[in-house]
Amino acid sequence: MRITRKDFLRLSGFSLLAAGCKQAVRSVTSAARPASKPIRWGMVIDVKKCREKEACDACIHACSTAHNIPQIANRAHEVKWIWTEPYAAVFPSTQTSYVPPSFAKGMVPLLCNHCDDPPCTRVCPTQATWKRDDGTVMMDWHRCIGCRYCIAACPYGSRSFNWEDPRPAIASINPDFPTRTKGVVEKCNFCEERLAQGLKPACVEACPQHAFTFGNLADPDSEPRQLLRERFAVQRQPELGTGPSVYYLV
Amino acid sequence: MLDKALKGSRRYWTWLLLLLCVIAAGSCFYLRQLDLGLGITGLSREVSWGLYIAQFTFFVGVAASAVMVVLPYYLHDDKQFARMTILGELLAIAAVTMCILFIFVDLGQPARLLNIVLYPSPRSLMFWDMISLSGYLLLNALLAFATLRAEREEISAPRWIKPLAFLSIPWAISIHTVTAFLYSGLAGRSFWLTAILAPRFLASAFSSGPALLILLCLVLRKLAAYDVGEEAIRKLAIIMTYAMAINVFFVLVEVFTVFYAAIPEHTVHFEYLYLLGGEHNLAPWMWVSALFAIAALAILFTPAWRRAYLPLACILVFIALWIEKGLGLIVGGFVPSPLGTMTRYVPTLPEWSIVAGIWAAGALLITLFYKIVLSVRKEARS
Amino acid sequence: MRDRVWILAGLAVFVAALTFPAWYGLAHAKASSSPPNLVLPVNQKECVAPAGTMRATHMQLLIQWRQDVTRRGDRRFVAYNGKVYEKSLTRTCLGCHNKAGFCDRCHQYSGVSGPHCWNCHNDPQAVARSAP
Secondary structure, X not given: OOOOHHHHHHHHHHHHHHHHHHHHHHHHHHOOOOOOOOOOEEEEEEHHHHHXXXXXXXXXXXXXXXXXXXXXXXXXXXXXXXXXXXXXXHOHHHOOOOOOHHHHHOEEEEEOOOOOOOHHHXXXXXXXXXXXXXXXXXXXXXXXXXXXXXHHHOOOOOOEEOOOOOHHHOOOOOOOXXXXXXXOEEOOOOOHHHHOOOOOOHHHHHOOOOOEEEEEOOOOOOHHHHHHHHOOOEOOOHHHOOOOOEEEEO | OHHHHHOOOHHHHHHHHHXXXXXXXXXXXXXXXXXXXXXXXXXXXXXXXOHHHHHHHHHHHHHHOOHHHHHHHHHOOOHHHOOOHHHHHHHHHHHHHHXXXXXXXXXXXXXXXXXXXXXXXXXXXXXXXXHHHHHHHHHHHHHHHHHHHXXXXXXXXXXOHHXXXXXXXXXXXXXXXXXXXXXXXXXXXXXOOOOOHHHHHHHHHHHHHHHHHHHHHHHHHHHOOOOOOHHHHHHHHHHHHHHHHHHHHHXXXXXXXXXHHOOHHHHHHHHHHHOOOOOOOOHHHHHHHXXXXXXXXXXXXXXXXXXXXXXXXXXXXHHHHHHHHHHHHHHHHHOOOOOOXXXXXXXXXXXXHHHHHHHHHHHHHHHHHHHHHHHHXXXXXX | OOOHHHHHHHHHHHHHHHOHHHHHHXXXXXXXXXXXXXXXXXXXXXXXXXXXXXXXXXXXXXXXXXXXXXXXXXXXXXXXXXXXXXXXXXXXXXXXXXXXXXXXXXXXXXXXXXXXXXXXXXXXHHHHHHOO
């Protein structure tokens, strides 16, 4: 069969294009989620109960020890999965001129919101972070290239980057959970390793005030859903359309 | 053809040696960064992108600006640009290479870079950025070397050059638009969440790129006795003038929208960048940038001054836009943080050294490329 | 032959680079030519797969486990002999094997430059030794 060079190149080009299209179609369609989600993990935080116990960091401590979170002296490099901030910082859009002093003084716990439509998973170039079917926004520390696009995308500041090797800053390593390495991004994972064993997240169990209520938001009879029926709850920056799974009873 | 880069004067080799030293210093610091982590930079939890990504953004613009010489020559058959076009394309290649290097040094786990290819994520703008930048690099490499080979053989360029050149025009626009989309699609960063970001990027690209190209051509005229043509430089200077004017207009448009609507979420970033005093460590530099921009426009708008002080105007344009895009735009997006904290970002010595190393790598490529072009053309003339 | 110096220099650099693994390895001999003296687990005689299979493909098995656990949450492994294990490097593999006496020795012998797994995953015995 005699074929001209021009035709051969044309044929190869189209074949390559077709092969590329197949991969592109596959990657786009595989991102489609099933329509019905039987589980959607979520959390309701009773800020009032949390406020009643001042200077408490039981949830932070439980998370840090369970997950080998380094306590880095340099604040610029700190790694935190759950921490507290003043009310005004957490809910900037509800700030009015006349906020009750108890609100203004009180610290509010904040963590990854495990959003319904997370901007971070949208921008990750390797899908090292993705939203699982049960609603948890996961991190794959094997795949993360440390580009920090997810940190730029998160409207809540929930993510931390490992600017240095975390191991020297971990007082005592919990062998049951890996540490991370320098150069990857990390955040609260809703204790997915505990969820796999049917346990509640560490912060939920550690809170002396029982301020955290964790459960399946998709189940109308779950504890968080019952709470949300009884009391008015707010979310962080709902106007951004991210659909957080963490609700606050202020 | 590449062997032409190996024959040069003493001055040429001294320059190359100097560049290699800067690259070596940068490489040493980069090895240190690989060992200790990105913590040796001035970046922090709040300001997680800084000089590296800002330089990437700036030089994508410089790369895209090649379209400003390709368009008149290929699309409008303006023969005045005949000698300049390939210099623009080669500048684009060097700039894109610098961009790739800037991304590489910014990664926390660079060994895993290929994960972007192995696990394509079409919803991520970074995926499209990778595709468009690689494609642009390939396109310009093909165009430049095919044209150069044809010049050397003293035959007319192959016919497929023209459609590729036409393709490179929207492609150049797209690389910088995709880079702008990287920022302007983030709901949580109100400083960047503006539709005018992409047009701003393009306007500043089409001023800073030609500024650099004009300066390079003037250097070639002085040091290598090679003249691309007074007309070409004059026309490119006019293009740069228009682009710079549009860029300044866009910035003023942003300032109006932000401060007239006075939404605190939006004004805080501009206040951080431009209000002098206190925590606002970038403000003096942003004012330097603004003053340089105005001074540059004053020169460029006056035809007599544009002719007489063109090098100065180009330098002012380049520095003004480097500060604005190569630093202010990125850091301004992160400060204040979503939780309202103000964090100082001061690049460290290792960071500057790595950046300088990448600049030197770009300069090395430009030097080698231009040496080859000039040698080919000198031989063709004789 | 004006360029003789440059040609010979370039040739010398090339030969040095080509033979780098040989002379560098000889200078920094961590590995010896005698097979490693492996410390075998005391309380278990069977691994999650036959010894020969593990020797040849434990790397692929671990990567498969990594994929299954991290990306699919699938932690349950049914071995060739029907036994059920948890897919965990720290708890299952290092539950029996001693990292320093088994894994590291063979890796050093075969010149495997320490797998990156240990940057994050814990060696329970090392953690216990260093605990305050």
